[in-house]
Amino acid sequence: MNQLDPQPVLYLDNAATSWPKPPEVIDAMRRYLTEVGANPGRSGHRRSVEAARVVFGAREAVARLLGVDDPLRVVFCANGTHALNLALRGLLRPGHHVVTTGMEHNSVMRPLRALEAQGVEVSVVPCTSQGVLDPADVERALRPHTALVVMTHASNVVGTIMPVSEVASLAHAHDVLLLVDGAQSAGALPVSLDDLGADLFAFTGHKALLGPTGTGGLIVGERVDLARFEPLVRGGTGSRSESQVQPDFLPDKFESGTLNVVGLAGLAAGIEWILERGVAAVRRDEAELTSRLITGLAETPGVCVYGTGDVERQLSTVSFTLAGMEPGEVGRHLDDEYGIAARVGLHCSPLAHETMGTYPGGTVRFSLGAFTTEADVECALRAVRALAEAAGRR
Amino acid sequence: MSAASPTHTLFLVPSANHAVQGERALLRAGLGCRLIPVPRDLSSQCGVCLRVRFADRGRTEEALTAAGTVVEAIHDVLMD
Numbered sequence A: 001m002n003q004l005d006p007q008p009v010l011y012l013d014n015a016a017t018s019w020p021k022p023p024e025v026i027d028a029m030r031r032y033l034t035e036v037g038a039n040p041g042r043s044g045h046r047r048s049v050e051a052a053r054v055v056f057g058a059r060e061a062v063a064r065l066l067g068v069d070d071p072l073r074v075v076f077c078a079n080g081t082h083a084l085n086l087a088l089r090g091l092l093r094p095g096h097h098v099v100t101t102g103m104e105h106n107s108v109m110r111p112l113r114a115l116e117a118q119g120v121e122v123s124v125v126p127c128t129s130q131g132v133l134d135p136a137d138v139e140r141a142l143r144p145h146t147a148l149v150v151m152t153h154a155s156n157v158v159g160t161i162m163p164v165s166e167v168a169s170l171a172h173a174h175d176v177l178l179l180v181d182g183a184q185s186a187g188a189l190p191v192s193l194d195d196l197g198a199d200l201f202a203f204t205g206h207k208a209l210l211g212p213t214g215t216g217g218l219i220v221g222e223r224v225d226l227a228r229f230e231p232l233v234r235g236g237t238g239s240r241s242e243s244q245v246q247p248d249f250l251p252d253k254f255e256s257g258t259l260n261v262v263g264l265a266g267l268a269a270g271i272e273w274i275l276e277r278g279v280a281a282v283r284r285d286e287a288e289l290t291s292r293l294i295t296g297l298a299e300t301p302g303v304c305v306y307g308t309g310d311v312e313r314q315l316s317t318v319s320f321t322l323a324g325m326e327p328g329e330v331g332r333h334l335d336d337e338y339g340i341a342a343r344v345g346l347h348c349s350p351l352a353h354e355t356m357g358t359y360p361g362g363t364v365r366f367s368l369g370a371f372t373t374e375a376d377v378e379c380a381l382r383a384v385r386a387l388a389e390a391a392g393r394r
Numbered sequence B: 001m002s003a004a005s006p007t008h009t010l011f012l013v014p015s016a017n018h019a020v021q022g023e024r025a026l027l028r029a030g031l032g033c034r035l036i037p038v039p040r041d042l043s044s045q046c047g048v049c050l051r052v053r054f055a056d057r058g059r060t061e062e063a064l065t066a067a068g069t070v071v072e073a074i075h076d077v078l079m080d
């Protein structure tokens, strides 16, 4: 409880950013700030070397979690959006064709629309109203000049897990690279990039990886030709300082400027926390709670739940609407009267909501996390039942 | 030329990222090393390099190669 919360908060907005963070995350950040403090690798002194170790530790943690052999293929960015912009703007040129899906977040769609205005051709493959993509539709959309397929691994609106590995096989058969938006899946789903077949994988550190805001990155796979991949930002890297030209190797080519070392210290601790428990175990617990939530919501008169409704095919993100009450109003009541933090509206994903038929009104989204309990789910269901009754009386 | 034989070997790598990667590889191989600023007379870059005992030169080279750490130059030096 604090000044913001007159009552204890029930936080069900983990798809926006996870909360709470494990105490180990805060300890690691405090340790860096109080005991290390220096700029990583910029200077040769011990503190600077220790800061470089902190950053490398975060690279190793990400690599281990995602099944990446070489930690130097992990490029750190400010967040998932930055990583996606780096990949899209760094790889696509006028005359290229890019294929994406009807379930994307604006961190994919906005850079694509801007690139489209510069002469990149964009095809959007539709999905069903449950957010399901048929990989064959992606293959049909490929053209001789297609340079990239970009798709989310799991929807941030309804949690639907997308058929990434199937799309990867089809894309590779046509010599096309695949960029995956793993903002929602990294840490929430067991992921091995080799099995997934992603050539580039954008992740964010502050959601299921349990790190602080201001962290994220891009995994750059071996198929990506670095010579044709432009950085978004150029500048000091602590390496090749004698040269006025940007280094051409990973990760320095794409990591100019001082990194968020304190954030990365926390990110490494967040990932360690998950690895200790096992991603699969965390996922199993969340799936059980998600199943309760979906069942409870679906049984409530006046509630419409979106997505597949199958917890095996979705993450712990559940979208619903309530007959007779706008999502915005539901969100306000949940916050004011029940202390429940949910996210309502379009979730930065107008295209996904169009696909689901919930544009422009949007939905109410509950997203569970590693610390959500059964009691939390029951409490949320009681609140929705009460609001549904109130709406029904109108 | 000094007749004294080298005490240490310096492995120059592209960046601090590579230096830490190399350090971890050597640790795993049971080899001691220190990350030190690259001496000015060896390179104008301001980064760090790996310093090992001259006696460990061969095993270090093997361990770094096995770990895939890019080594740009190797210098045998006389240091305290």
Ligand SMILES: Cc1ncc(COP(=O)(O)O)c(C=O)c1O
Binding pocket: A015, A016, A079, A080, A081, A082, A105, A107, A152, A154, A155, A156, A181, A183, A184, A204, A205, A216, A348
């Ligand atoms: C599917 C998806 N992609 C990308 C992002 C962007 O991540 P970030 O907020 O770290 O920039 C988010 C989260 O907001 C997301 O849910």
